[in-house]
Amino acid sequence: MQIKHLLLMIISLGTSLSLRGQHQEIHSAPHLWKGKKSVAEDSTSLLFAFKHGKVHGNLRYFFMATENQDHLTDAHANAMGGGLFYETAAFKGFQMGVGGYFIYNMGSSDMTHVDKYTQTVSRYETSLFDLADLANKHDLDRLEELYLKYNFTKSSHVSVGKQLINTPFINLQDGRMRPTEVGGIYGELFPGKKNKLEGGYLYEISPRGTVDWYGIGESIGIYPNGTNVNGTKGNYKGNIESKGVYLMGYTHQLPRGNSLKLWNVFVENVFNTSMVQWDIKQQHWVAGIQYTQQQAVNEGGNEDPTKTYFAPSQKSRVISAKIGYENTQWKTSFNYTRITAEGRYLMPREWGRDPFYTFMPRERNEGFGDVNAYVGKVNYSFSEVPLKASLSYGYFQLPDVKNYALNKYGLPSYTQLNIDLSYEFVDFLEGLELQALYVHKANQGETYQNEKYIINKVNMSNYNLILNFHF
Incomplete structure (x- = not known):
């Protein structure tokens, strides 16, 4: 059944009101549809559970544009979409949920256009639609x-x-039109008031910026493959064998708002990642430290080294830390991340964004080793109006672009500035949210007069305007 027909069927089941923004922190619950909780009690009638379910909807408009330096190709996109989600009331403890979404490409630049100087296509705008088929405008x-x-x-x-x-490593990601979705068995348990245990087994993923569902191995490589550690072109798309992902997380709430998190992600036949994170709060002062390590499993996905994802000769270690000050209106922090020179930190970009304290939307440090990242963040919530403003600035010291063993995507060292504003309307326009994000990245490394290290990477600006209406 086509998604549009499914959505028409769902809408007849009921309506409710809610609102949600574009960006979501990793450790928060993934309530993409506000008001998704159902409060109906069990009944002896299955029909009662369906008639007392909840329907939630979303209409979304996204404008994005990227301005590159000099004669390099610029791009812009206008995307509009909508979707519905339905969840039944509880019946003897059981609930069913179903939801779908459709997107329209409205007057965007040509997503298949290849820049004549670098032989590359748009990096950011393409992920508003279908990265697996850049010419797809209709399905x-x-x-x-x-x-x-x-x-x-x-x-x-x-x-x-x-x-x-x-979760820290498999998550919704920062905003495009739709997030990363997963298929599998996943649970959350709360043994005691201070403990949370979550995890499960995943057998399929639908990455952000795609419209299809893929097996675990098949999903690795839909995004650009970068280079192998020896400098040859990455060639793992369609060549990774994996039966699934096993992940487990534990959170323990300590006194005075402190917390301890433990995570492990095992990708069968490919790699294993472990993380421990300790967050501290003392009155208005906050701090945190995070340690992550990775190693290959078997041959990293394929016994052919030219087709594998995680080279068995490499491993990675990451230390990330923060210190900051927070009150009811201000949130400030200084953040630092160190990826050692033992190998690249790798996590399929199709699955989620970096969990490090230094993460800034529109770029990540996945695919790199020997990294020093420094980021300052300031967030302010206005008391008189429902307006939030964020400013962040970072310096990311990366290996040379020709150090392929530690620089997978040929990204030079750079500085990045983000300015983010969000406004939630009230009264007559309740349910509507406006967000504006400006990003500028400036080159701080050697590019060897080769513009493929510049286009859509540095010396560029990215503009975003997002309108959401949730009902």
């Missing part, structure tokens, strides 16, 4: 959620099927 719909959930208690549950999760 942009996706069945996003289709799951069966069992609630052990009011908060503990396990879900089977297509669903949203938000």
Whole structure:
């Protein structure tokens, strides 16, 4: 059944109101549809559960433009879409959820256009539509959620099927039109008031910027493959074998708002990643430290070194830290991340964004080793109006672009400035949210007079305007 037909069927089941913004922090619950919780009690009638379910909808407009230096190709995109989500009330602890989304490409630049100086296409705008088929303008719909959930208690549950999760390494990612979705078995348990245990097994993923569902190995490589450690072109797309992802996370709440997090992600036949994170809060002062390590499993996905994802000769270690000051209106922090020179930090970009404290939207440090990153962040919430403003600035010291063993994507060292404003309307326009994001990246490294190291990477500006209406 086509997604549009499915959505028409869902809308007849009921309506409700909610609102959601563009960007979501990794450790927060992935409630992409506000008001998604259902409060109906069990009944002896299955029909009662369906008639007392909740429907939530979203209309979204996204304008994005990238301005490159000199004669290098610029790009712009106008995307508009909408979707519906339905979840039944509980019936003997069980609930069912289903949701889908469609997108229209409205007056955008040609996503298949190749820059004549660098032989590259648009980097950012393409992910608003379908990265697997850049010419696709019409078949942009996706069945996003289709799951069966069992609630052990009011908060503990396990879900089977297509669903949203938000973890340090597999997450919704920062905003485009739609997030990364996963298929599998995933649960959250709360043994005691201070403990949270979550995890499961994933067998399929629908990456952000795509409309299809892929097996785990198949999903690795839809985004650009970069280079192998010896400098040859990456060639792991369609060549990775994996039966699935096993992930487990534990969070323990310590006194006075402190917390300890432990995570492990095992990608069968490809790699394993472990992380420990300690967040500290003392009155208005906050701090955190995070340690991550990785190593290949077997041959990293393929016994042919020219087709593997994680070279067995490499491993990675990452230390990230922050210190800051927070009150009801201000949130400030200084953040630092060090990726050692033992190898590249690798995590499929199709699956999520970096969990490091130094993360800034529109760039990441995945694919790099021997990195020093320094980022300052300031967030302010206005008291008189529902307006939030964020300013962040970072310096990212990366290996030379020709050091292929530690620089997968040929990105030079750079500085980055982000300015982010968001406004939630009230009264007559309640349900509408406006967000504007400006990003500028400036080159700080050697590019060897080769513009492929510049286009869509440095000496560029990226403009974003997003309108969301949730109902």
